[in-house]
Amino acid sequence: MFNNLSEKLDKALHTLKGHGKITEVNVAETLKEVRRALLDADVNFKIAKEFTKSVKEKALGQDVLTTLNPGQLMVKLVKDELTELMGGDTVGINLGGSPTVILMSGLQGSGKTTFSGKLANYLKTKKTKQVLLVGCDVYRPAAINQLRVVGEQIGVEVYAEEGNQNPVEISQNAIKHAKANGKNVVIIDTAGRLAVDEEMMTEIANIHKAVNPQETLFVVDSMTGQDAVNTAKAFNDILNFDGVVLTKLDGDTRGGAALSIKSVVDKPIKFIGTGEKMDAIDVFHPDRMADRILGMGDVISLVERAQEQYDEEEARKLQKKIAKNQFGFDDFLNQINQIKKMGSMKDLVGMIPGAGKALKDVDIDDDAFKGIEAIIHSMTPEERTTPAVINASRKKRIAKGSGTSVQEVNQLMKQFDQMSKMMKMMQGGGGRKMMQMMKGMR
Template sequence: MFENLTDKIERAFKVLKGHGQITEINVAETLKEVRRALLDADVNFKTAKEFTQSVKEKALGRNVLTSISPGQLLTKICHEELVELMGGAEAELQFQGSPGIILMSGLQGSGKTTFSGKLANFLKNKKGKKPLLVACDVYRPAAIDQLHVLGDQLGIEVFSNKEEKNPVKIAEAAIQHAKSNSFNVVIVDTAGRLAVDAEMMDEIEAIKKALNPTETLFVVDSMTGQDAVNTAKAFNDRIDFDGVVLTKLDGDTRGGAALSIKAVVDKPIKFVGTGEKMDALDVFYPQRMADRILGMGDVVSLVERAQEQFDEEQARKLQKKIQKNQFDFNDFLGQLQQIKKMGNVKDLLGMVPGMGKALKNVDIEDDAFKHIEAIIHSMTPAERSNPALLNGSRKKRIATGSGTSIQEVNKLIKQFDDTRKMMKVMGNKQEMMKMMKQMKNMPGGMPGM
């Protein structure tokens, strides 16, 4: 996400490269490029102008320390201003009342129904809540069916009534059902339209007035750029929502909506959707997003995703196998599946500082491990447990069975062997100390030793 914006801002900062101090001239040149980058990213014109003006005032008011360059200082100031522009700190959901009521609003096609399922899944698995999904789109039976499919998939109850055409009555009946059955969060999915109209606004306003929800969220497709911001303003003027949800952020290379919405409607972005899967939902952290926009990566989010998939008992068993040099293809496959659960591979790599730029023109498939999995699945249980059995004829059979070549099979086996050797060294403290001593005695020694 935001690849184009990141690239253009990095190029803008190169204007300051080689300068020994910040001056009004070189700052103006740099910020002219930054403003152009923001406008190209479909950021609101007034927002872009105010942002660069604020950066300029703060940059000219600071002295450049001997330990940092003017470019580094301006990057730091831009980072601070980006964080502030996007809300400063993360905005949490409020759950006052029993049950807490979350009302969804937005245009048709924004991803409102899918997000409702994602949010229910998030609250159930990460917050320990018991959510109830409510289908209040009385105009599209398919939307009601979609919500039921998502509910079945997630193991979450969905309340609906296709016979009733008044969404307010459906929502009120759902609240009573929730109170009677110990649901502590009710998520109400409302109808959308292809464009903002008076009828839709009257309806969502009536539902909000009847329910008095704990949270009203506006769901918008981030790829629509300034249209998203304009629609958000129209909804906010009528229903005064509490927060914004940006969907399809994984496909948004510009970022105009994320950077403009808070400044225009003065409401925080609370969640971002980053894929089709039901767990592809992230809390919006302004500081982490600023890190990514400026090419600094997002290591904290990467670690959090890894921790979510971390199984302590499984890790202990794996550690024992590594120490005994018993790590096999079954374990290798298990590790790949853990990584896959963390999300899109290119998105994960983009969280590593410096990797976003390196991967700009690299095409990484969503299922980048499918060839590896096919090869391993084409092995017999004995071959997976004992890779030493893999001779020429077995490799040929595996290549044929997996639809790959013998060269690809050999490449995977080599990668596996290298991984196993490294794991053995890392798991053996004595071997690790021995390796460090050898490196220390090399010509020039280890850096810093």
């Protein structure tokens, strides 16, 4: 996420390293590089210029912060300015109305239909809402089928009318259907359209007028950069939408849309799509995104995701097993599955401070645990519950069954043993001892 921008900003801010104080000369040199990094990320020139001007004024106005060195101060100022540029505060979705009507708009290929499914899944699982997806793309033959597949995947009903070519009528009928069937959220997926297509823009304006939605969201493919921002302005002039959704942020996005769109349309970014899976959706937090762009990670979001997967009853059972030295490979597999549920590995690594930078050239994909899982699945039930029985001949059989080598099986056994010992130590007084040891090493 924003890897190129992060790398360039990191280099720019290193310009101040070694300087005793902030001067106009070294600030100008650093901010020239910051502006160049923003422009390379496809941020509008005027916005990039205003951004660096604001940072410069604040930097030269600082005369007290004696505890910070110039580099740290500049990072803080750039972080604060990035946060403001992306909206400042987190803005949630409006779930008022009975039912809540959410109208999705955007260009063709922006990921609107997929995101409609992600939003439905988010509202169903996180907000316990009864959701109805509505197919109003009457032009693209596969659109309704795509929405039905998505709906089936997440267990959400899809409303569509075969043969009806009037999306205004379909959306009104869908709301009646929702009221009659106890649905409290209606998400209307409209046809992708070009801002220059006057007829299509009039159509979505008519849908908007007819259903009077609580939320109108504009879906933007973040990889299209500045073009997306210009299109957002054209759509906003017609719809006066409530918020923006940035999709495909897991790709090699340049970041221009995320950094510029709030300044251009004065509407908040409400959600981001971070992968292909139906749970790859995050509420947009400007301050956390600024941290990630500057390589500071996003520990808060990481903890929140971990808490979502945390099961107190399972945790108690696990503690008992660890205390009795009964922690086995099935338990290890369960822990892996909990991590996988938290999101894509690349995204999770980006949330760990410094990890994104340290592993920038390492290809981390969602199959990172595939080899480990194959080895465990090749074990017998006895071997999983009592790893001590795994001898040399068993290792050969496990390696052959999992398509791995004995060396890889040995490596997993060693890692498992180390992890078991650490968990045992952390359960007793070892946790305190470890903290004391770490303090002594400072």
